Amino acid sequence: MSVDVTPLLSVVVPVFNEQDVLPLFAQRLRPVLDGLDGSYEVLTVDDGSHDATPAVLERMRRDWPQLRIVRLRRNAGHQNALTAGLHRARGRYVVSIDVDLQDPPEVIGDMLTLARTSNLDVVHGVRTDRSTDSLFKRGTAGLYYRLVRRVVGTAVPHNAGDFRLLSRTAVDALTELPEHRPVYRLLVPWLGLPSGEVPYARARRAAGRSKYPLAKMVRLALDSITGFSAAPLRVATWLGCAGIALCVVLGATVLAAYLWGSVVPGWTSMFVALVFLGALQLLCLGLLGEYVARIFTSIQGRPAYVVTFDSAVTSARRPAGMPS
Known part of the structure; x- marks a missing residue:
């Protein structure tokens, strides 16, 4: 047959x-x-x-x-x-x-x-x-x-x-x-x-x-x-904007405390801010890396x-x- x-x-x-x-x-x-x-x-x-x-x-x-x-x-x-x-x-x-x-x-x-x-x-x-x-x-x-x-x-x-x-x-x-x-x-x-x-x-x-x-x-x-979708790239952008806004708020708080003379030296707030911003940067780099990896794969042209x-x-x- x-x-x-x-x-x-x-x-x-x-x-x-x-x-x-x-x-x-x-x-x-x-x-x-x-x-x-x-x-x-x-x-x-x-x-x-x-x-x-x-x-x-x-x-x-x-x-x-x-x-x-x-x-x-x-x-x-x-x-x-x-x-x-x-x-x-x-x-x-x-x-x-x-x-x-x-x-x-x-x-x-x-x-x-x-x-x-x-x-x-x-x-x-x-x-x-x-x-x-x-x-x-x-x-x-x-x-x-x-x-x-x-x-x-x-x-x-x-x-x-x-x-x-x-x-x-x-x-x-x-x-x-x-x-x-x-x-x-x-x-x-x-x-x-x-x-x-x-x-x-x-x-x-x-x-x-x-x-x-x-x-x-x-x-x-x-x-x-x-x-x-390019939505993850936009997420990274919005997270970056949120991080910048948070830094502005923290900066204004520190400046106000300095002007009022109530500055207390400490490392907790600084540590949290550094960790948060570092994590935010890594997340954004990771999302960008996914798109760069796709471009790299396309350029290779492997089956x-x-x-x-x-x-x-x-x-x-x-x-x-x-x-x-």
């Missing part, structure tokens, strides 16, 4: 050390895609896994002709793995979904139907029920979405992650952007294309451990803010990911009659 050069649907799946959940994911995803009215491909992007994930993917590919494997040479991160998949997806519509089964594959059919009947370029999967997430996860996620909606704008759907459907128009627009640290949950709304939403209840991870610890969530939040294997390219170069 051959795979169409231009399938109706491409499903992009970033994968990193997911040997346990991959078979479960295939059992859920394949019946959904086989039941669609049109051809499809599943493009798994192995983001530098160092467990048995590559071997599991190869076994799955033997029995699933529509499965493609793109393997990155090293771990490039979830968003960059998505970029690699979007750049290689050939479908007229592209769905991105994580492999942990917290986002149900059964919703893909609803997304495709809504996009085709309503002529939409983007369909977001929106989590209406996150009761399976921990209290800490729900709290930090809520804080993240409130923050980015305040900084970036209300066009960002609340509780919409990276489970979405994109038309070929949207995919082509995204792949033309010169982003070195893409955050697609903000980039996609920024395009301003016709969009819709499909609600679903978020499930528990089917197997394995989360690949988004606190450090990566903080990194995502920082990339989201510094990549889409965000390096592909070491693509099953579609390998199959195209294989002589006729040679088994896969």
Whole structure:
């Protein structure tokens, strides 16, 4: 059974050390895609896994002709793995979904139907029920979405992650952007294309451990803010103004005390002022450093990911009659 050069649907799946959940994911995803009215491909992007994930993917590919494997040479991160998949997806519509089964594959059919009947370029999967997430996860996620909606704008759907459907128009627009640290949950709304939403209840991870610890969530939040707004620079400016105003007040207080002859030598107030101003300067330098780091990364021009294997390219170069 051959795979169409231009399938109706491409499903992009970033994968990193997911040997346990991959078979479960295939059992859920394949019946959904086989039941669609049109051809499809599943493009798994192995983001530098160092467990048995590559071997599991190869076994799955033997029995699933529509499965493609793109393997990155090293771990490039979830968003960059998505970029690699979007750049290689050939479908007229592209769905991105994580492999942990917290986002149900059964919703893909609803997304495709809504996009085709309503002529939409983007369909977001929106989590209406996150009761399976921990209290800490729900709290930090809520804080993240409130923050980015305040900084970036209300066009960002609340509780919409990276489970979405994109038309070929949207995919082509995204792949033309010169982003070195893409955050697609903000980039996609920024395009301003016709969009819709499909609600679903978020499930528990089917197997394995989360690949988004606190450090990566903080990194995502920082990339989201510094990549889409100059607000942190303005915060640094306002903090600097507040520090100057405080120094003026302290200076006036000291001058008044000197004139009234009630100057008491001491180090506490001076110590507090120095610490405060020093912390303020470090904070401002840190915020400026984030933007300088982004400029430095852009000037370097290094690729965000390096592909070491693509099953579609390998199959195209294989002589006729040679088994896969």
